Amino acid sequence: MPIAAAYRDIRRLVFGVLALVGLAFAVQGVSAAAPAATAPEASAPAAAQADAAPAKGEPAVGADAAGNTDGGYEHLGPEWIKGQPTAFEDSPLKSMTFQDQYTDDGQFALGMNDYILAPVIVFISAFVFFLLLVVVVRYRRREGREPSRTTHNTLIEVIWTIVPVLILIVIAVPSITLLARQYKTAPADAITIKATGYQWYWGYTYSDNGGFEVISNMLPPEEAEARGLPGHLAVDNRMVVPAGVPLRIQTIGADVIHSFAVPSLWFKMDAVPGRLNERVLTIQEPGIYYGQCSELCGARHGYMPIAIEAVPMDKWRQWVASKGGSFGDEAEVTEAADIQAPASATEGAPAAGDGPTAADDGNAPSVPLDATEPA
Template sequence: MKPTPGVGMPVDGGLTFQHQYSPLGEYALKIYNWALMPIITVICLFVLALLIWVVVRYNHRANPVASKTSHNTTIEIVWTVLPVLILVAIAFPSIDLIAKQYKPAPKEALTIKVTGNQWFWTYGYPDNGDFEVVSMMLNVPGQPEVNPGTREVGTKPWDGPSHLEVDNRLVVPAGEPIRLQITAADVIHSFAVPSLWFKLDAVPGRINEKVLFVEKPGVYYGQCSELCGAKHGFMPIALEALPRDKYDQWVLTHPGGVIDGKDAAEAAAAPAATPAVATVPVDSPLAASTGAAE
C-alpha cells in the first residue's frame, strides 16, 4: 500500500501531536486540546499577569517603603486549594485514559508478537501459522549503507519517507483490536507509533502486552523510542493496516501462513465444498430456472 503524504508520519513544520487514527489516540487528543491546554494557558497567563503587576506595582521607585506583611490567610488558602482542585480535575480523565490504554484485549483478538533486535524488528504471527517477518530500514541513496543487502528507499512506488520506510512492514487488519506482545532479544527497545497513540517498551526476557486498534486502512510510521545502541536512529517501524480480506490474502502468501487453521490451498477449496444451490429456497424463481436448465 502506498502511504498518504502527511498521514501517519511527521510533517515539516508540524506542531503538537500527529493526527490520531485510533480511538485511544482521539480520546487522548481531546483531553489534551480541551482540558490540559486551556488549563495550562490560563495558568501561564495568570502567572504572567501577576509577575507584571508585581514588577510595576512593587518596584523600588513605585514603592520605596516595602511592606512588612508576612502572612495572609486568605491568599494562602487560595494558593493551596486551587492547585489541588486543578489537579483533581485533570486526574479524572487522565486515570480514565490510563485504564483504557491497558484494558486487556478480547479473548478472540488476533495476537502478533513484536521482537526488538539490534537494530531491526521481527514480527511473529502465532495465530496465522507462526511465521515471522524481519523488518529492516531501507538504505538511503547517497548515504552510507546501514543494512547491507537491503534495497534503497524510493526504488518501489509504495515507498514512504526515508529513514522511516522498511523492506517488510508490520501488516495488521484494520478495524479490530489486536493483541501486541512485545519483547526484545538483546537490550531494551521501545515500540512507538505516534499516530496510533501506541508506545510500549520491549524488554529482554519479558513480554509486555497492549491492545492496538487501527481505525482505517493505511500506512503508519514510528521509531524505536529507547536509546538502544549505535544504530538506534535506524530502527523505524512501518505498520500497514489492511481490510480483513486483504490481510487474509497477505497471510496466505507466506510459507506456513494459515487463516482459521486453513492454508492457501484449503482456503481456496473451502468455497467449493458448499454448493451454492443449497442456500436457494426450493420455491424461488432461481430454483425453478435451475431445474429447467438441468
C-alpha cells in the same frame, strides 16, 4: 506613581514581548520557506500509482510499495501514509502539536491535551506572568513604594490551597481514565502479533496464523525516496495488520531493551529480553503508519524504524496466505513451526555491534546485510 501609569507601562511591556514573539515566528517562517535540495523524482511505477489514487477505504492497486510482491498481494502505496508530522510552512500551529491520531485512545489523549491540559497551562502561566508584571512595575525602586509585609492571611492561604487541588482533580479524572483505557485487556478474539526487537531490526511473528515471522529492515534512504516513501522510515517488509480489528501486540527483546513506538497510533511499549509485554491496539482505518525504536539500544538505534500497514480484513487474509500462514483451526503450531531464528542464533551471523540483518525471503534464516546495499 498613579495606577493608570503603572498599567500603561505594563501594556507597553506586554506589547513589546508580543512583538518579539511575532518577529521570532516570522523569522522561523522565512527560514522554513527557503528552498531545500530537490528530492529525487519518484520512479515511474510509483508516480503512476500516485496518479491513480484509490477511493478511501480500499488499498492501492499497482506496484508494490515495499519493493516486492507477496503471492499477488498488492501493498499500499505512498499516498496511504498517515499520521506524519506537519511541516511548519503547511501549518505553523499544527507543527507544534501531536500527530493526527488513528486510534480511540489516541483521540482521547489528544482531546485531553487540547481541551484540558493546554488551556490550564496557558491560563496559569498567563496569570503568574501578569502578577509578576504588576509587581515589577508598581514596586520599582525609583518609585519608592513600600510593598505590603503581610505574613498571614487566612483567605489567601485557603484560596491558594483549594484552587490547585481543584485543578489537580480536573486533570486527574481524564488521566486515570486514559491509563485504564491503555491497559485494557485484549478480547479473546484479538489477533496476536509478537514484535521482537533485534540489534538493529524488527521481527513480527504471527502467532495465531501458523507462527511465521517477517523480518523488517530499514531501506536505504535513496531507495525509499525513489519509491516515494520517507527516508529513514521506509522498510523492506512492513508489519501488515487488519484495520478495525483488536490486535494483541506483544513485545520482547532478543538482545537488549528496545521500544515499539508508533506516535500516530498512541502506542509505545518496551521490548525487554526475557519478558513478554502485551497491549491491545485497534487501528481505525487503513493506511501506513510509521514509528521508531524509542529506547537507546546501540550504535544503530536510529536505523530500526517501524512501518505498520493496516488493510481491510480480506486483504490481510490474502497477505497471510501469501506468506504461507493459516487461520483458526487450520493453524498447526508445533515446536517445528516456521519461525525465523534471531541473527544471534544463526551460525556465522554477526555479533551485536555489527551491521543489521535481513531475510532473503519470508522463510529463510536471517543473513548479514551490508548497510550500503539495497534491502
